Amino acid sequence: MKIQLLPSTFDAQGVANLEQRLTCFVIDDCVAVDAGSIAIALNNEQRSKVRDIIVTHPHMDHVASLPIFIDDLYPSLKEPMRIYATEEVIGLLERDVFNWNLYPRFSDLKNDYGPVMEYIPIPIGEPFRVAHLNVVAVPVNHIVPTVGLVVSDGQKSVAFSSDTAETEDFWKMVNEMRGLDALLIEASFPDRLSKLAHVSRHFTPATLGQELRKLTHNGMDIMAVHLKPSYRDEIIGQLNALNIPKLRVMEPGRIYEW
Ligand SMILES: [Zn+2]
Ligand SMILES: [Zn+2]
Secondary structure, eight states: OEEEEOOSOBOTTSOBOSOOOSOOEEETTTEEEOOTTHHHHOOHHHHHHOOEEEOSOOOHHHHTTHHHHHHHHGGGOSSOEEEEEOHHHHHHHHHHTSSSSSSOOGGGOEETTEESEEEEEOOSSSOEEETTEEEEEEEOBOSSOOEEEEEEOSSOEEEEOOSOBSOSHHHHHHHHOTTOOEEEEEOOSOGGGHHHHHHHTOOOHHHHHHHHTTOSOOOSEEEEEOOOGGGHHHHHHHHHHTOOTTEEEOOTTOEEEO
16 A cells, blocks of 8 residues: 655755645655645646545545645546545535635536536545545544544555544554554653643654553554644654654655555
8 A cells, every 4th residue: 555645845946845734644645644735736647537535534634635636626627526434524615714714615526527626525444436446434532523444555654643542442543453564653742731732632752652561462553643834843852752662754745655
């Protein structure tokens, strides 16, 4: 399985910046998990192939350019953009984003080929199919309804924590997965901002280190993501000090294979 965390911004020479401001992972060039930078950083091949998007929660850094992406492709979409999310998250997207005020309600619109956007409600704790992938979603502990995911292609499995603080169901799901290859987990704030992390329901390196003790098997790669750009170096220093084998910071733009 090939996974890329899309860059959020590029410098004047077009080189991807390492700071992650927006969240969008692309799996095998065709399925997206969240859509923060989807209209900004997909290559042309990905742009022509990504038609399945899982939205873990409706925070702006995870959906910022989703409306623009659908708008960009509007006349050329030969199949609807499929948005997979829980009923709660679909309700929030319809109320707060695709509401005819912030942006058009694309789920009501058609182009020459048919509907341009379709919601697919996802179950909690039950496997569902997204393109060639099997996915299981469980709630995590964030300030709005949010799911963590395990995604499998039949050979390899990767878990995505999404945005979360201390949580239980996600670890239960991860622990039940035999042969998990990678865990992509958030580390938003440095330890000195633990109060802010607590009220906004995010991890610091210290709470992340505590949570990883809930893992009953190890050996998988652990990729830290969602480091707030203002504190990136500080968070990386604290993650390194945890001395957890196989814990690395995921680089935007780079393609990882599992
Ligand atoms: Zn969030
Ligand atoms: Zn976020």
